[in-house]
Amino acid sequence: MNYNVLSDEKGKGLIKAWTKGVPFEPEAEKQVRKAAQMPFIYKWIALMPDVHLGKGATIGSVIPTKGAIIPAAVGVDIGCGMMAVQTSLTANDLPDDLSKIRLAIEMACPHGDFSSRAANHKKGGWKEAPAAIEKAWEGLDEAYQKIIAKNPQAETRRHPMQQLGSLGGGNHFIELCLDEANRVWIMLHSGSRGIGNRIGMSYINQAKKDMEKWMINLPDKDLAYFPEGTEHFDDYCDAVQWAQDYAKTNRFMMMENLIQELRKSEILPTFTTNKMAVNCHHNYVEKENHFGENVLVTRKGAVRTREGELGIIPGSMGAKSFIVRGKGNQESFCSCSHGAGRAMSRTAARKMYSVEDQIKATEGVECRKDSGVIDEIPMAYKDIEDVMAAQNDLVDIVHTLKQVVCVKG
């Protein structure tokens, strides 16, 4: 077996952990053991090899539930995930000076704080949403109106259309990568931006209030849940599904716009897009059928990999990434890891490493190398090779990618 089985002394609180040969912090284990105690967990919690302590729920966990949903398990970055596209370009088509490409990407896509020089960007989004964005928003607007009518607290000061097709900050990034045959890929990582955050936060607080009202005691406040059949259960399901759609559209629009702007920039020869390796969430909840039963599956830092389904497992700034094909492993509820997983906290990484370390670790990658991105240093993450080895019964590797340009939010 490729997984370890954990449970309490009564044989309850079952966990199947794909953590052989990778670090697994005791704090993360303690956290996930609490979640596994919840009475509405269906069968067991599956842990992916990138497991680490998270806020609310353990990152790298697959939590199937029946009759209840835990909003803090999905978290605030609802629908966060990856998208990658293979282009007709090869390494030879790239200019010697990759900084031109990095600048073109930074000018094309609103990212991070207001660091962009693009006339149509402002802090966190668009000054004036481009026509294509307005059009994409039309498909989201009707459901959005219902969501904020039900939950006015979810409304953001700035309209979510202004952030559709924008990257965000933290670990969200856009990369140009080369695969094993030197083909160029465009890959990106982003989520549901401000609106998803607000939706997530408001329902996490609502669930905590509901638990107090019903005097339900929990091993951890962040395990507050909505029981099926209660008012907020349905509202949350609708809202979280909408935020996931928004996140997916956000990634799609960003990719479309990037391709268009890279073509316009004339830095690269004429190119087409060949292959899309899905646009997959790794922070989400979905109704799925497992072992013949309909259940809710929350993947917190995990990717769904049904048999033949493609997924993306990104490594850190200086490491490889993988396009994978699912093996449909039932024991994992058809899942794999969402990355390498942090080996140390951002604070610890900032304390341990210097800008010089970061420059060395990201050699050959056209990216920011200042003090602001030290917490993203590859050494702060688990070894991606070990992580891939620990889940070789969950996925096959289809493509191995190495970034040459990276834009961090």
Next chain:
DNA sequence: ATGTCC
């Protein structure tokens, strides 16, 4: 992760 406030 985000937005807001320090």
